Amino acid sequence: MALYPSNAWCDEWKNALNNDPAVEKTGKNWGVDFNGNFIFELQPGDGLDQTTYVYLEAAAGKCSDARLVKDPSEVDAGFYVIGLYANFKPVVKGEKDFIEGVVRGILKLKGDMSKIMRNAKFIRAVANSISSFENEYLGE
């Protein structure tokens, strides 16, 4: 079991994404003619002691890179999601829906909103893939 968040967890997520037919099918247009990469900014609390950035590179239904980065300016992401670690954790556990978190403002999203609206199925598949493997969590 990988610890969320860690590079080992990112590897697990990348593996899950690349072996998920739903991600491949629904994401065939994602990131093709736009930057579909994500930065997730996990803010401290609930066991996380410092702001942590998870980078996800996704295009055409495949994930080419997933890792922690020290500084978001190291990478080029079209979408930036900010939230408390305590609010990301239920999404990773599969208890909360990612898009609902975004549209309710619990998780803040910067980027082209219409791309999220138009690709809700893909985003949901990506979120579902997070909860498809066992994790350990800080503070638990």
Next chain:
Amino acid sequence: MPTIDNFIRPEEWVSSFVTDMGKEIRKWGKERYLPIRREVDEDWRNHKLIEPLLKEVLVDLGLNSAFFPFEVGGADMPDPMAFVNVLGEELARIDAGFAVAALCSTWGLMPIMFKPHRNMELLEEFGPKFCGEELYVGCHAMTEPGGGADIENIGQVKGKTIQTTATLDGDEWVINGAKMWPTNSGKVGDLYTVICTTKLGSTDPDDFALILVPADTKGLKVGSAYQKCGMSADMNTDIWFDNVRVPKRYRFHGPGDDLKYWKRAITIGSMASTAMCVGVMKAVYEIIKDYTTTRVVAGKPLKEHSIVAEMLCDLTMSIESTSAWLWAYTREIDHPEIYGWDPWDERFALKTRGLSIHATNAVERACSRAMDYMGSYGYSREGDIEKFWRDQKVIGLWMGGKGLKTIENARYWYDLKTL
């Protein structure tokens, strides 16, 4: 100096996602729509310019998919009224006719769209079309040639005058009758939500039926676009149903529940109309602010004259009061867990009629008074006020008009028995 973004909008009730979607619409409007708005106004007959613009908003910006469940490709947007308000305002600020065309695409489906009254079988069949890559537009066919506001006046007329009939024949509904005026009729609509009666002359709620009819169904014919005072981006035509056959499953819910959940669509219609009025008034605010700042009369800007300042104040009071009222009701309908009544409650439909009257009176006054102070410049096409002045009038006329709205609102507050 304050801008349109300083008018009332409770930040804590609107997610940053919805706010940002509103900004996307504003940016799109500035780049894609405003440069050709006057040409769009001449495109009422064929919609050659309007159709691709509708695709950009409904498909590319994702408005069509907002309320469909995730399972069928939608965004399953929570707090639907807040979303409609923000986007309705932004779209109406660009063009009220375009706003109604865009918002009405999924309006007729509201009775099957939301929990706990979703019809997943129908959403699975039609949702992917609305959420797909091609333009697919809905139309809520309600008004009839002989009925006028009678159909909307369900509280008193109780569906008695509905002349469009739906007769069950085996596993199919056979629909006969005619509708007129619905937004997105004619060549625009791909899927009609048709208000029918299963028993001519009946006042039994069980006989009120909402049935889906794809536009290419045999026996369905449409007329050509009406030439109207304004609202060019909203195509309205006659529709005829001549032994139109659709599967039995195309009825929304069945006896009683079709009418029950349709009331949610009426409430949403009244509130979306209000959001459009606010959007138009914000456009008027921008135009008149610019005009009265740059136009110099008797040695000082027009706005520095006391009589003009009174009009400017009157306009902003209208925007603030309408917005505040709209957001208060929005909170009520989006959060029944706080306010204790269901979004389809008839009392809510009656209550929001008052809001709609207030908004349509306010927007009519705003456009007219702004034009008074712009003089002939306001009356000419290049002043842009005249477009909003022509467009806004019908917002007060649709969904039963001011007369029915007034009676219904009084019925709610005073428990009227005979009206």
